[in-house]
Amino acid sequence: MNLAALLTSAGINIIVCVVLFSLYSILRKQPSNVNVYFGRRLATRSSTNVDISLERFVPSPTWVMKACDTTQDELLNIGGLDAVAFNRMIIFSIRVFSVAAIICNILVLPVNYYADHRMHTDIPFESLEAFTIENVKEGSRWLWAHCLALYIITLTACCLLYCEYKSITNLRLAHFTELPPKPSHFTILVRGIPWSSEESYCEAVRKFFTFYHASTYLSHQIVYKSGSVQKLKDDAGYICKMFGDGVGQTCKPSMCMVQCYFCGGTNNFKIISSREIDSIHSRTGFRDMHLVARQKECAAAFVFFKSRYAALMAARNLQASNPMLWVTEQAPEPCDVYWSNLCIPYRQLWLRKIFTWGVSTTFMIVFLAPVTFVQGLTQPEKLEKMFPFLTEILKTKFMVQLVSGYLPSAILVLFLIGVGPVMMLLSAVEGPISRSGKKKSACCKVVYFTIWNVFFVNVFTGSIISQLSVFTSITELPAQLAKAVPAQVTFFTTYVLSSGWASLAFEIIQPFPLFCNMFQRLVLCSGKDSYNGTLTFPYHTEVPRILLFGFLGFTCSILAPLILPFLLFYFFLAYLVYRNQIINVYITKYDGGGQLWPIAHTTSIFSLLVAQVIALGVFGLKRSTVAAGFTIPLLIGTVLFNQYCRQRFLPVFKNNAAQVLIDMDHRDETFRRMEEIYHQLHSAYCQFNNTSPPQSECFSYSGDISERVQSLHTPKDLETGKKIMQPEMSWPIVRR
Numbered sequence: 001m002n003l004a005a006l007l008t009s010a011g012i013n014i015i016v017c018v019v020l021f022s023l024y025s026i027l028r029k030q031p032s033n034v035n036v037y038f039g040r041r042l043a044t045r046s047s048t049n050v051d052i053s054l055e056r057f058v059p060s061p062t063w064v065m066k067a068c069d070t071t072q073d074e075l076l077n078i079g080g081l082d083a084v085a086f087n088r089m090i091i092f093s094i095r096v097f098s099v100a101a102i103i104c105n106i107l108v109l110p111v112n113y114y115a116d117h118r119m120h121t122d123i124p125f126e127s128l129e130a131f132t133i134e135n136v137k138e139g140s141r142w143l144w145a146h147c148l149a150l151y152i153i154t155l156t157a158c159c160l161l162y163c164e165y166k167s168i169t170n171l172r173l174a175h176f177t178e179l180p181p182k183p184s185h186f187t188i189l190v191r192g193i194p195w196s197s198e199e200s201y202c203e204a205v206r207k208f209f210t211f212y213h214a215s216t217y218l219s220h221q222i223v224y225k226s227g228s229v230q231k232l233k234d235d236a237g238y239i240c241k242m243f244g245d246g247v248g249q250t251c252k253p254s255m256c257m258v259q260c261y262f263c264g265g266t267n268n269f270k271i272i273s274s275r276e277i278d279s280i281h282s283r284t285g286f287r288d289m290h291l292v293a294r295q296k297e298c299a300a301a302f303v304f305f306k307s308r309y310a311a312l313m314a315a316r317n318l319q320a321s322n323p324m325l326w327v328t329e330q331a332p333e334p335c336d337v338y339w340s341n342l343c344i345p346y347r348q349l350w351l352r353k354i355f356t357w358g359v360s361t362t363f364m365i366v367f368l369a370p371v372t373f374v375q376g377l378t379q380p381e382k383l384e385k386m387f388p389f390l391t392e393i394l395k396t397k398f399m400v401q402l403v404s405g406y407l408p409s410a411i412l413v414l415f416l417i418g419v420g421p422v423m424m425l426l427s428a429v430e431g432p433i434s435r436s437g438k439k440k441s442a443c444c445k446v447v448y449f450t451i452w453n454v455f456f457v458n459v460f461t462g463s464i465i466s467q468l469s470v471f472t473s474i475t476e477l478p479a480q481l482a483k484a485v486p487a488q489v490t491f492f493t494t495y496v497l498s499s500g501w502a503s504l505a506f507e508i509i510q511p512f513p514l515f516c517n518m519f520q521r522l523v524l525c526s527g528k529d530s531y532n533g534t535l536t537f538p539y540h541t542e543v544p545r546i547l548l549f550g551f552l553g554f555t556c557s558i559l560a561p562l563i564l565p566f567l568l569f570y571f572f573l574a575y576l577v578y579r580n581q582i583i584n585v586y587i588t589k590y591d592g593g594g595q596l597w598p599i600a601h602t603t604s605i606f607s608l609l610v611a612q613v614i615a616l617g618v619f620g621l622k623r624s625t626v627a628a629g630f631t632i633p634l635l636i637g638t639v640l641f642n643q644y645c646r647q648r649f650l651p652v653f654k655n656n657a658a659q660v661l662i663d664m665d666h667r668d669e670t671f672r673r674m675e676e677i678y679h680q681l682h683s684a685y686c687q688f689n690n691t692s693p694p695q696s697e698c699f700s701y702s703g704d705i706s707e708r709v710q711s712l713h714t715p716k717d718l719e720t721g722k723k724i725m726q727p728e729m730s731w732p733i734v735r736r
Contacts, residue, residue: 003128006493009409010566013497017573020505022059027514032521036513039535040078040587067579079582080591081175082436082539085168087579089546089600092164093571097553099156101568103149104561111142112561128493132486132560139623146558147627150615153557154608154634158641161601165649168597172652175593177660181668181677183684185308185661186218187331188315189433192346193299194325201297208326209303212319216310218678221685223300223342298343302331304681306674308661316655330656332434334684336590341431349431356426360445363422364452370415371457374408408491409498412454416499419449420541427540436592442540443596447603450548455555458491459484478617485614489560492552496563500549500570504577507542510585537586543596546574547603554607555614598653605642609635 028037035042076084115136129135136143193201202222209217305311312330319326327346331337344352420442427441459481513535553567612635619628668674 003131006128006490006562009494009497013501017501017505020509024509025059025061025063027509028063033514033517036510036517038584040582040584043587063580064576067576067583070579070583075579075582076171076175078588079537079586080588081168081171081594082592082596083537083582083588084171085594085597085600086537086539086543086546087575087582088164088168088597089543090571090575090578092160092600092604093546093550093553094568094575096153096157096160097550097557097564097568097571100149100153100553100557101561101564103152104557104564107145108149108558109561111145112136115140115142128490128560128562129486131562132489133558133618133622134486136622138621143619143622143624143627146615147619147630149558150612150631151634153554154612154638157554157604157608158638161604162641162645165597165601165645168594169649169652172594173660176656177664181664181673182333183681184331184333185656185664186305186311186677186681187685188303188305188311188328189300189331189342190220190303190319190326190328191300191342192325192327193301195299201299201301205301205303208319213305213310213314216305216307216314218304218306219682220301220303221682221687223298223302223339224296224687225298225343226339226687299345300342302685303328304678306678307665308656309658309665312656312658312661329433331685332436333590334686336434336436336592337685338428338433338435338438339687341428341433344431352429352431356430359426360423360449364449367415367449367453368457368461371412371453372461374412374415374458409495410502412495413499413503416450416454420446420538423449424540434590434592436590436595439540440592440595440599443543443599446540446544447547447599450544451551451603454495454548455492455551459488478613479621480617481614482617482621485555486559486618489556489563492556493560493563493566496549496552496566496570499545500566501573503545504570504573508577508580535586536589537582539596542578543599546571547600547607550604551607551610554604554611557611558615559618593653595653598650601645602642605638608638612638 024037027033072084072087075087109131112131112133112135133146190205193204195201196204199207202220205220205222209220303314305314315328315330317328319328324347423445424438424442427438427445430438430441432438432441549567549570553564556563612631616628616631616635619625619631668677
């Protein structure tokens with residue numbers, strides 16, 4: 001590929017970006033699109049400030065100014081710590097690649113271009129290989145420039161990574177301590193509860209924790225089967241019971257508030273007749289309801305403790321001699337719980353992980369086919385052999401530039417669209433207990449997938465398989481990468497244009513929600529607020545894209561510095577676009593506490609190591625022993641730096657500090673807020689928000705209240721129990 005083909009690809013993407021960004025600045029001003037481009041503000045009932053004058057039909061950069069003016073504290077309040085961590089990834093990339101672009105384009109690029117001592121006259125039609133390290137002759141003394149640039153980039157990246165890791169760790173600690181008390185601090189999730197034919201899971205949990213954690217145990221809540229199939233069965237049984245009891249024939253409907261007996265939460269209002277309630281209670285004994293409840297119990301429960309430290313110790317310690325029974329871990333936040341996975345038997349989890357690993361690996365292998373096809377497009381001469389009818393078309397210089405410079409990367413981007421949903425599905429099958437955990441797992445899978453297929457598979461498919469013999473030893477890997485990567489740098493540059501610039505333009509325009517909104521308004525003739533899609537930020541696709549471009553930047557910086565300006569422009573544009581989307585579009589339903597940053601740190605370190613290994617191989621091929629010798633200490637120093645960061649910062653993201661928890665417990669006890677926290681715990685983890693859970697006699701609470709509630713046996717006594725409990729704990733009873 002020559003420079004003209006690269007400029008053709010850049011020109012096409014620039015035109016697409018200009019058109020879509022201009023269109024966005026107009027569409028966002030239209031009152032009919034408020035629910036598409038201001039979904040978060042509508043959800044929080046804040047002002048959207050939509051202009052209704054004639055200026056709303058003229059493109060304007062006002063959204064850029066608003067995105068720049070938003071402070072980090074405002075971003076933290078809007079999108080949570082995950083949004084701040086994602087924003088810091090982009091800022092880190094901007095800073096490190098600004099340094100890399102300055103150093104490499106001033107120091108390395110002239111060395112690459114003039115190293116062969118040839119006269120370069122026709123620069124636009126110059127092959128891009130003239131700008132890469134391939135143009136440097138063997139034994140050249142100018143390779144010290146590449147080694148020096150590699151040192152500067154590595155030291156800059158490590159310093160920035162350390163500062164960012166420290167900053168986000170402090171934000172996480174402040175986010176943990178300064179906010180109001182969270183229910184998850186006092187709660188653990190217990191799975192692998194042993195089954196017994198003599199007692200229910202609820203009774204087993206109560207006996208176990210009142211005996212082994214008598215001084216700290218507060219109460220517990222059993223998890224019930226709540227899948228889609230189970231809900232359909234419950235609804236069908238409920239309707240059959242209504243018709244079987246003759247409900248609703250002559251009764252006068254009355255408004256009743258259906259409340260959750262176990263969870264303590266208040267559900268939606270439902271119209272239930274008084275005769276319906278009396279009929280069901282008269283025909284259904286309490287013992288029958290208890291049997292039904294036992295059938296719907298899962299071997300999992302939320303257990304509440306009287307202090308944060310007690311919950312932490314219970315979550316960390318091994319509860320039984322059999323590690324597969326009474327398995328405990330810290331509970332996620334109530335809004336973050338992934339309820340459908342809580343009923344998965346604990347013994348199945350390792351099988352599910354093996355299954356998802358196998359499917360992910362198979363998917364990566366199957367994806368070799370489209371990558372190989374894309375690599376065929378980068379070589380027009382091979383494309384003519386495969387498709388002879390394209391011979392006449394490829395004689396045109398513009399078509400050759402279009403096919404080799406734009407089409408391959410655009411096709412690969414289309415193939416990669418389905419990777420995110422597939423990995424999200426596999427992560428859900430894996431069995432995470434939280435939605436943030438599911439998204440984090442999907443993010444890791446997509447990172448591995450994209451780096452492997454976009455970088456390594458393209459490198460080996462495009463260069464090694466077709467030109468070189470496949471290496472037979474791991475020691476040959478640096479040399480083979482040193483030969484293959486510079487040959488594929490041009491493809492990576494066009495991929496940045498297609499997958500980077502264009503993807504940001506489509507991200508801000510939101511084509512699918514916009515189409516749904518227009519379809520409902522124009523075709524279905526719906527009302528003003530017809531489209532009410534609530535979108536959450538797709539971290540599982542956007543974080544891997546940022547990290548992939550960072551990987552390409554590190555590995556190609558000294559090999560082909562021409563990629564750095566394109567990358568730098570992408571990160572600047574991403575900074576504006578993603579901040580705008582977090583502020584206006586995406587709704588934050590849960591916060592993972594910045595757990596995405598360790599993934600970014602590890603991927604950046606891996607990128608640096610791969611770049612150094614490739615540089616070591618290049619210096620070896622160019623017979624520069626001095627440059628190769630100086631690269632080895634850089635590899636060792638990077639590994640040691642990563643190990644230090646893992647020891648210094650990573651434990652904060654995995655566990656809560658006992659010192660911090662004890663201080664928080666003392667503070668709440670001093671201000672006498674513990675009783676208020678206890679009252680809110682049980683209702684926080686309300687599993688049944690729209691439907692009532694099964695009724696049973698299991699309602700465990702330590703102290704006198706527990707004894708009084710367990711003595712209830714009849715529906716009449718249940719009403720009495722509700723009155724007994726009402727003054728101390730507002731956990732009402734579910735009635736169907």
